[in-house]
Amino acid sequence: xxxxxxxxxxxxxxxxxxxxxxxxxxxxxxxxxxxxxxxxxxxxxxxxxxxxxxxxxxxxxxxxxxxxxxxxxxxxxxxxxxxxxxxxxxxxx
Numbered sequence: 001x002x003x004x005x006x007x008x009x010x011x012x013x014x015x016x017x018x019x020x021x022x023x024x025x026x027x028x029x030x031x032x033x034x035x036x037x038x039x040x041x042x043x044x045x046x047x048x049x050x051x052x053x054x055x056x057x058x059x060x061x062x063x064x065x066x067x068x069x070x071x072x073x074x075x076x077x078x079x080x081x082x083x084x085x086x087x088x089x090x091x092x093x
Contacts, residue, residue, distance in 0.1 A: 006042065008035040039091045065090045
């Protein structure tokens, strides 16, 4: 519900969510793409909003970009593989 509430533009994907616990650390991630071109990342640590970001945001951005770019590389046809896709392209919307 939170993802739908913070998006002003219609979603163009299903909401993707993950939860994990590792050595007393818990993580929850939810994301969806909308019709916009801006990246909107809202992060929290210990239920407190972190508007200035941090290493958790940098790690998430890098991991998301890498995962999607690896998927494109592994599954794209020859012509699509020649297209240049940046991390910003992956995170827009």
